[in-house]
Amino acid sequence: MKRKTNVVVTDNTDTLKQGRFLTINRIFVTGNRITRDRIILRELSLKPGDTFFSNDLAGILELDRRKLLNTRLFNTVEIKTLELEPLKIDLVIDVNERWYTFPAPIFDIADRNFNEWWQNYDHDLRRVNYGLRLYQYNMRGRNETLRFHAQFGFQRRFELMYRFPYIDRKQKQGLTIDLSFTETKNTAFKTDDHKYVFLKDEHILKTNRLAGLTYSYRNSFYETHSLRVEYFDMHIDDTLKLLNPIYYKGEQLDQQYTSLTYTFNSDRRDFISYPLIGYQFMLQATRNGLLAKDDLNKFETTLTYSKYWDLKKNYYLSNNTIVYTSYPDDVSFINYGVLGLRRQFVRGYELYVIEGPHFFLNKTTFKKLLFSRKYHWSMMPISQFRHLPLSIYLKTYADVGYVKNYPDYKERDINTRLSDKLLGGTGLGLDVVGFYDLVLRFEYTINAETEHGFFFHIKREF
Template sequence: MLGIIIGFFSLLSTHTPAEDHHSIALRDTVTLKHRAVKTQADSSGRFLEVNRIFIIGNRITRDQIILRELSLKKGDIVYSTDLVSILDLDKKKLINTRLFNKVDIRTLVLDSMKVDLLVDLDERWYTFPAPIFELADRNFNEWWQNYGHDFRRVNYGLRLYQYNMRGRNETMRFTAQFGFQRKFELLYRFPYIDKRQKHGLAIELGFLEAKNLAVRTQDHKYEFLKTDETLRVDRLAGLTYTYRKSFYKTHSVKVEYRNINIADTVKRLNPDYIKGETNTRQEYTWIQYQFNADHRDFFAYPLKGYQFLVGLTKTGIGAGDDVNKVEANLLYSKYFDLSKKYYLANNSVLFWSTPDDLSYANYGALGLRKQFVRGYEVYVIEGPYYFLNKTTFKKLIFSNTYHWGDMPIEQFRHVPIAIYLKTYADLGYVKNYPDYENAGRNTSMTDQLLAGAGAGLDIVSSYDLVLRFEYSFTSNGTQGFFFNVKKEF
């Protein structure tokens, strides 16, 4: 199957569109203009002084937020033959702030020894009062297949995003959610709290109340209980400190307090939901350190570069905490531009935790967020440690940017669309929990190699939108169509 698809890719390579859109922003909603660099990029080269830096188009964003992303500062000396690549990297860094739809950096030649830089920006729309009407399940496929596409399993309400608060790239998010689960959240992120723009803070408060709750797992699928009484209440407060040492490397430390209370009904159905003397309450504080080296070209849909992320979490840092757990996770993703609009990407994830006799509420699992073997989207496979590897081979088959002149909001007038045809193969392994082993439950997909492969289409558009249509085959003999939103890894 994979061989047939790869052969089809090779046939597509003979088609060359009139314009090469490889550098077009469908990887992060930006359309890069053709750069007119007039900086003596001759074979001999010369040293140039950056005389001034002009910034236009930033009606809201403050200059210091933009200057923070530029490698070159006023008065810097740069070799002329290096200037093009430096400005190209700076352009990508500005795009990855997710503050701008379009970015262009041009040089203005003053004389043979001096240049000015002109940074031309088109800001995004920063206020999104987004109505909530979303599935309560992990993904579309779980809702469609496991729970009969029941529209009662939806959450509704309002989520307010305010990006670029005060023009300082600060983010405020407020959530008021009702329906399947009632939730109220407030998050405020300060990317920089110092003049050198290296240190940041984020503050988070949350309250969640569930009358519909996954009380146990059977055959690697969640079993839900729905009643008129409140089944679980979560309260949390968190503080995150970040240190961005360089353009591409960030250290963070997060401390969070969490209080969980469950109803007696949950305790009767699953005595291990919360282990211990109380059985209906958990209270603990956890601390996490994370290091992220992110060298991807565009965050929303990377095609070149790599990301390395490592994290260590200790749950239970106080004498009275009800949970004592250590977690470690490691992620490495590598993206290759193979030329002629072919791309290859690989993602590896390792997760490990101890001890393995935890409460059900504290289980780790493969199948949450983006970490699943494609073809197994409808399953949650729990275990104290797991391994995941994903590989995708793709080709850009269509790319264009449309101008919607009648759109009254300028930030939405340019609509980029790119389509990638792809094939993929994934591997995973999950070690089972002893409680499941002893009970003979949830053992059909653990302690064995899981494999999934298939083909599909990715559609990439404005504001980080990625739609994935995939048809997968698994080593368990199943197959089917799967739909996902956001990039695969």
Template sequence: MLAIIFSLISFFTPAKSTQISDSTALSDSTKRPSRTRIVADSTGRFLRINRIFIVGNRVTRDPIILRELTLKSGDFIYSSDLQSILEVDKKKLINTRLFNTVEIRTLELETDQVDLLIDLNERWYTFPSPIFELADRNFNEWWQNYGHDFSRVNYGLRLYQYNMRGRNETLRFLAQFGFSRRFGITYRFPYIDKKQRHGLAIDFDFAETKNLAYRTADHKLVFLESEDIVRTMRTGGLTYTYRPSFYESHILSLFYKSTTIRDTVALLNPDYLGKENRSQQFAALTYQFNSDHRDYIGYPLRGYYLSAFATQNGLAASDDVKKFEISATFASFIDLQKGFYLSNYTVGYWSNPKNLPYYNYGALGYQKQIIRGYEIYVIEGPEYILNKTTFKKKILSRTYHWGAMPIPQFRHIPLAIYLKTYADVGYVSNYPNYEVNSRLTNKFLSGVGAGIDIVGSYDMVFRFEYTYNAEGDRGFFFNIKKEF
């Protein structure tokens, strides 16, 4: 109940943000602000933005940086509004995740003109990251449900090349072995037009496994382990993005997915792909809308985020699956002053029909959709709602400079520590005739606890939490990602 009340408060309370006077207010678009002003007060004067200098961008091209700026050369701005607008632009550049630090300085060489100097420290863009990670949904599931078995580990290489060609394009290559084998390649073009509003992404993925969660028992995944490959998946997709403004984006994705399983899986769970099927193919179309006003995407403390998506799985009459699903998410981050912060996250999910194969079930228990205290459980259902509320206190926040580091991109080492307490509540409706997993469905679930968040370089977040849930379970939980 506490979490629901906080959710309503955060929804109707505007997040604290930089205030800009009406005449120079940031329109949520990439159009230039008005060059004229009708009313002025006595606290400042008109300034003309003369030249914009950019330094430190050895890789990133100027248009990618200028795209995020509210002000352009030739624009007029009232002097008392200038610093607040530049502070907002600084946050927008940081949220591109291309730079470690951003400084925007003003150079006023004449009384009615001002130059802008943008000083950047670029991130390291090439990450040949070795893969050595758990195959399970989270650390706690691996530790408690599967006896911290090190055979349940994936290894290989994940290569990320960010900011390709200096245009914020991303190449991702994946070669994974171990508990499951997977190979994939993705290339993302954020902008394919001169106005930098339209983008594309291409994705191909191939995965096969000898270890498969073929059913759920008492909300815990049951695995089949074999010497042979028991499931093969192939996915290919094309994504179109439209970003007409600084903060809003529209995403349209079309993909095709093919899955095949061995006879053993169909014998153990005849409903895995439905009616003892050995294969499943379908095309899907997804639309997603995002409105992102967070101050810092890596670990937000102010602002809000709204996202909604709708997916139609199965577009042709011959497709093996017909499933429609929608979801909406709202997150609010409020600065309570003096180092105290309140954040709230609400998500709702609905799908139809309800008589689906096991493989196509919706579930609470993956990624961000987890009630804290229930990390070791998978709670399946055609619809669910989840609310998370966190109250935190900043203990430390500073940036260390490691001058001896030979790679400049790693010389700046930010570190922040937050103490927190939290309360989560959720509800999942059960699938028809799914009594084998009904203990945690059709009733309200909740978890409360306290913990510590440690925030480091390159958006790394380490969460240490101790949680007590409504079932009477309690324990320590560890995660390597932000809560929402």
């Protein structure tokens, strides 16, 4: 006769809701074919032997579930409890791992965003890069990342990066090593009315080499400190210097320097890929020119704060503030600070780059969840792609920004139309959020210059 075991699987049962002190006995991990247990256990606030009040269990497990999802190693995470004794429980963590190998052809536009390529450059297919991109996530099951980039076309680029999130037993210290080489026959050499002007030639106009080493220290779940050392070696053709005398300072055609960057990141967002609750604070300070022989002497800092509110009934509010400042303000063109790169732009000004040693940006978005569903594609032979979440948000937004102009532009009375004045943009849009961090943004915006139009973006707004 088989002996029956008194095991009860619970998820916030009435027994636990009565309120009592419980002790974690064991923690089991299932579903991780590649990821090592210690990478998963590192994200948990509960450890074997910990004692806590049962009424707090649901909140603790939900926070731990979110932390595991924010590693971007898993499609889904489920944490259950097994109660073997009245005052002891086991935890069972069931994960569905993502697909970690992404070899993909490169067919990208060379411009800052789709809108600039489509409108400013008449969707010219000659401004396209092609090649091969390889991402290998979760190397050796330790959440390590390998990135290889071989690109041709508008810009020739080779890049190799390897990231070790943890190099010590306590899993608090990490290292990232990266190397890159870029050369191009078509490059921006100046700005006219806040738009880049490009030069194309039959020979190489610009060559960049970069070597970087980043040390990170993550003492808690939410705060990370990092220190990055970089070496830059850049060379330009004399044609660029003739067309723009301040492309590099002086008569030189080369710029070589070292830099040191400190970054502090406090990240308490619910889901990094598309946050709805929480906040993120980031401080970044960079000293360019550590050695006396370096060709660049510049100090710059960036403060970023993002806040997200759940207003209930599927309404959400978010706000993002960025403050950038740099010294001195007589650097060369290639080292100018710019509002208009990456996600740092006022919506409605996607077609412009507004240069200045100091700028301020604030974005506010109010949105309503229209649709949210998780599909399970059982016929898909690859299990990592069977989980298909889809959410759609209707939103309205308002952005403001301000850029202080460079003295050189003021003296020559160029690129002054959008600097030293308040910038603003507002509009309506739809966000489509899919699997593997895919975010498609469809926006119709009008800016303070009364310019308006449709803008398309990939990835979240901030």
